[in-house]
Amino acid sequence: MENMLKVGLAQMAPVWLNKSATLEKVADFIKKAGKEACDLVVFGEGILPGYPFWLSITHGSAFNDQVQKEIHAHYIQNAIQIESGDLDSICAVAKKHSVAVYLGTIERAKNRGGHSLYCSLVYIDKSGEIRSVHRKLQPTYEERLTWSPGDGNGLRVHDLEPFCIGGLNCWENWMPLPRAALYGQGENLHVAVWPGAKRNTIDITRFIAQESRSYVISVSGLMMRQDFPADTPHLDIILENAPEILADGGSCIAGPDGNWLVEPVVNEETLIVQTLDFNKVLEERQNFDPSGHYSRPDVTKLQVNRERQSILDIKDN
Numbered sequence: 001m002e003n004m005l006k007v008g009l010a011q012m013a014p015v016w017l018n019k020s021a022t023l024e025k026v027a028d029f030i031k032k033a034g035k036e037a038c039d040l041v042v043f044g045e046g047i048l049p050g051y052p053f054w055l056s057i058t059h060g061s062a063f064n065d066q067v068q069k070e071i072h073a074h075y076i077q078n079a080i081q082i083e084s085g086d087l088d089s090i091c092a093v094a095k096k097h098s099v100a101v102y103l104g105t106i107e108r109a110k111n112r113g114g115h116s117l118y119c120s121l122v123y124i125d126k127s128g129e130i131r132s133v134h135r136k137l138q139p140t141y142e143e144r145l146t147w148s149p150g151d152g153n154g155l156r157v158h159d160l161e162p163f164c165i166g167g168l169n170c171w172e173n174w175m176p177l178p179r180a181a182l183y184g185q186g187e188n189l190h191v192a193v194w195p196g197a198k199r200n201t202i203d204i205t206r207f208i209a210q211e212s213r214s215y216v217i218s219v220s221g222l223m224m225r226q227d228f229p230a231d232t233p234h235l236d237i238i239l240e241n242a243p244e245i246l247a248d249g250g251s252c253i254a255g256p257d258g259n260w261l262v263e264p265v266v267n268e269e270t271l272i273v274q275t276l277d278f279n280k281v282l283e284e285r286q287n288f289d290p291s292g293h294y295s296r297p298d299v300t301k302l303q304v305n306r307e308r309q310s311i312l313d314i315k316d317n
Contacts, residue, residue: 003279005163005189008033008041008099009272011251011265013222016050016229019078019086023048026103027093032271034097039126040160041271044193044221044251045104045170046119049078051195053223055142057241058234067234072146074233079108079117082133087122095128100160102167104193104221106147107135111310116148121167121193123158132156136169137178151309157185162278163215167191173204179212181304184291188214188256188281196220196247198264210258213284215276218254222269223247256284 010029015021026048033041045051054060054071062068080086087105094101100123107120119136135150155178157166166182166189173179173192182190190208194200201218209216223246228235245267253262253274262274288294 003162005276006038007274008038009219009251010041010043011249012269013227014047014050016227017078019049030093030099033099036273038099040100042102042191042217042219043104044219045195046106047221048105052146053246054238055145058237060142060145070233079106081108081110083110091124091128094124098126100126102191118150119147119169121169131158137172140171152304152306153308155181157182157187163189165189170194180302183212190214190216192218194220196222196249198248198250198266201250201252202264205252206254206258209254213256213288215256216254218252220250221247222249256281
């Protein structure tokens with residue numbers, strides 16, 4: 001079993017914009033993964049405390065609008081501030097069950113003042129230590145009305161024997177250079193997290209696997225009209241145009257040959273468990289390796305800035 005890794009895909013709906021209740025639900029899925037002897041469990045984009053579904057159905061671009069201000073303030077109140085210990089309970093559960101975790105969060109970054117939000121993918125290792133926080137480089141379309149652009153600090157890979165894993169948020173997975181940054185660091189298990197839609201995962205999951213000759217895990221969230229809590233600010237306005245299904249899942253796994261190991265799963269809250277064979281990566285790298293024998297660094301080379309961005313550079317006497 002030394003070449004094997006057991007992974008869990010936690011396809012779940014958050015307790016939308018409720019930080020404490022969603023933290024409990026995330027912890028329960030980690031416990032389930034531990035009972036299944038998973039080495040890694042992955043959650044969807046921004047699942048803690050939820051994706052900003054209101055923007056596209058409530059005139060989110062209306063400037064200086066009181067409705068948008070109040071929903072946004074509620075979002076900030078329920079976002080995660082890592083520096084304040086908001087993920088301590090998750091780290092403890094990961095350590096107890098010896099499960100590594102990739103968790104999509106909405107981060108209220110203290111080093112950027114504490115009032116702006118970032119869509120962040122957090123990696124926690126089996127010992128319960130946070131090893132990277134990747135802030136989404138470019139929020140997509142209406143997401144820019146509530147999320148801030150991140151930086152390259154989290155473009156990192158992590159050893160999870162026998163694999164080297166890395167991850168990106170949603171449409172970052174369509175960005176060739178961030179993918180190349182992870183490939184160049186030795187990634188051979190790619191994690192792609194999404195708010196939840198089969199239309200997003202069904203093509204790109206296999207494409208990245210074929211391009212990188214790596215395993216690709218795509219994990220999505222779920223959201224139904226009935227999942228909006230009763231205490232959501234301006235719930236009546238949100239429900240006016242909310243469809244019955246806002247996120248249908250679509251979590252799946254492709255092997256390094258581009259073929260499905262798990263086809264997209266829709267409309268089901270579940271922990272998907274699969275064992276990955278590392279030797280399959282080595283087999284597929286025989287004829288193509290995008291950062292190794294099939295690269296030409298003398299012709300094209302990528303520069304990556306991993307400095308954590310801040311408006312402050314404080315020097316105390």
